[in-house]
Amino acid sequence: MRIALISDFFYPRLGGVEMHLFSLAQRLIAQGHKVIIITHVYQDPVSKSKRTGVRYLNGPGPLKCYYCPIVPMTDQDALPTFSSTLSIMRWIFIRERIEIVHAHQATSTLANESIAYAAELGIASVYTDHSLFGFDDLASVILNRVMKASLSTVNAIICVSHTCRENLIMRTNMDPTIVHAIPNAIDASKFTPDPSKRCKERIKIVVISRLVYRKGIDLLVGIIPMICSKFDNVDFIIGGDGAKKLALEEMVERERLQSRVEFLGSVPHAEVRNVLVKGHIFLNCSLTESFCIAILEAASCGLFVVSTEVGGVPEVLPEDLIFLSKPNIDELCNVVEKAINEKIDCRHDEIKFHSSYNPIEAHERINRLYSWDRVASRTVKVYEAVLQKKRLTLEQRLGRYRSVGPFSGYVVCLIALSLHFYLKFLEWLQPADQIDVVPDLELFPSKNENDESSKNKKKDSLQS
Structure with a gap:
């Protein structure tokens, strides 16, 4: 066709x-x-x-x-x-x-x-x-x-x-x-977990989104100070750009959280995986979403997902891979706190996931569930x-x-x-x-790669 x-x-x-x-x-x-x-x-x-x-x-x-x-x-x-x-x-x-x-x-x-x-x-x-x-x-x-x-x-x-x-x-x-x-x-092969890149001393919460009103950035502005005051070992990594970035920067300066909130700016899609594998929890604060590919990419990279319960988000991930919250600051903060307490193990020298959550298994499940x-x-x-x-x-x-x-x-x-x-x-x-029409060219090899005639045919078509 x-x-x-x-x-x-x-x-x-x-x-x-x-x-x-x-x-x-x-x-x-x-x-x-x-x-x-x-x-x-x-x-x-x-x-x-x-x-x-x-x-x-x-x-x-x-x-x-x-x-x-x-x-x-x-x-x-x-x-x-x-x-x-x-x-x-x-x-x-x-x-x-x-x-x-x-x-x-x-x-x-x-x-x-x-x-x-x-x-x-x-x-x-x-x-x-x-x-x-x-x-x-x-x-x-x-x-x-x-x-x-x-x-x-x-x-x-x-x-x-x-x-x-x-x-x-x-x-x-x-x-x-x-x-x-x-x-x-998503192409799950491009979003694979890498535990070696994850911080072992501090819990990292990752946010990658357009920094606009629809993505719930106003909620994020209220959540970050509350989480940072409750947990001394939690940092935020924020990737993305938009009109609400200024509100986030003003909040960080007002609360003096420069050492705990890292702004990456606009992140090319090819680099998203390299940012995700640094974190433990992915936070999505959207006010409306029909699907949300971002939480799929995060789960495929092994992060546990916390998201607002809006639109089609509840359809995307199994219940054991995501915690859902109503889109308000207090409840979302409580759900993030619940994710930290129930999914992250801080009792040892190295911060890691509890045995109840396996990032590699989560990636394999996403790979089976979603395919282009x-x-x-x-x-x-x-x-x-x-x-x-x-x-x-x-x-x-x-x-x-x-x-x-x-x-x-x-x-x-x-x-x-x-x-x-x-x-x-x-x-x-x-x-x-x-109007001159575009001619058809055989741009793909035949299924039999050893067929010499098909190779010659492909070569001739590409030359023409």
Whole structure:
């Protein structure tokens, strides 16, 4: 299959959506599918140059990424227009002979627009939701109405947890039969425990997160002084950056905890494991989470996890690998204290885990439970199902858009009609047969590595 993964959020930006896109794409490529990424222009944080045009990312297979000349508006999100990106999207879809458009994340403008474009072009579409949203605040109400409109023509929806699935169905009133729950995963081989790196004299609590309000940094500001006052041998390692970092630094200076709280700043994903293996406990204070890959990575590295009991977090880890707490300072502090008392053994000269918790065994369990190969295989089954469905006619699409609302339905229909006629103009201006398509190349060796003919065939294809 030929698949386009589309989102405003991708490398060099780091986060759960970005890692999901990259990991899923690589496993789909390894299974023999053609996968491309479509996103907008990014500024490289290292070289400070603009990352634009077509790039290839390393991995098990060559991952082709289109960094389209679309300027982000705010928070790396493109300006919503529902027209200006149609020409370049159509050109890419035809050039790459895309069969499935797979959009990611509710707040991504490109993702929402691409679903509408796919319906107009007669291409199957799939959407993956990564976050939880509310029902009462103005931003959530507007986003829910936009999602209801953009998902009207989608063929299937994937959510990263059962909680996320229920939340999406209630927010958008979607047909539950097309909404699937496929959890995230990690590459456990890259997150292995290393007891030799763990401090033997002091207990280390690790926090790696974006330092923003949604991640519960205000809770962390209240917890750190309380834990440090109760335990003389506990230190904190904080990795990440964001708007709430200043509040943490002010608290550390006010409480004079400079020697017990270490700030690492933004941590590249390749270095996350090296930070995690230094700790004993991983602390997640999020106020809302649909899945939380970070606690999976921490548990795989052998850390015991303490987390707020929000969203899909209770679905992620077995009960003996995590302590859950309500998102308030006092209870979270008590749960951290419980984790230190019950899981850490400080009676000897060397600080270590109690016999009731085995970091190596925890890693092996995570390796068995979560796998990107399994996620890719389940996603492929969704792709196969949507390819069997008939594409919607213009009349059927307008009927679905009309059901969005008594007034907004007409607005969405007007946008859809303008897209339809704009597409007709583009087809007249640049017919599909005038766009050069990308030829297929055999980029992977055959299963029989000793087959000389297959080696020669691979060599010839790569040379061409």
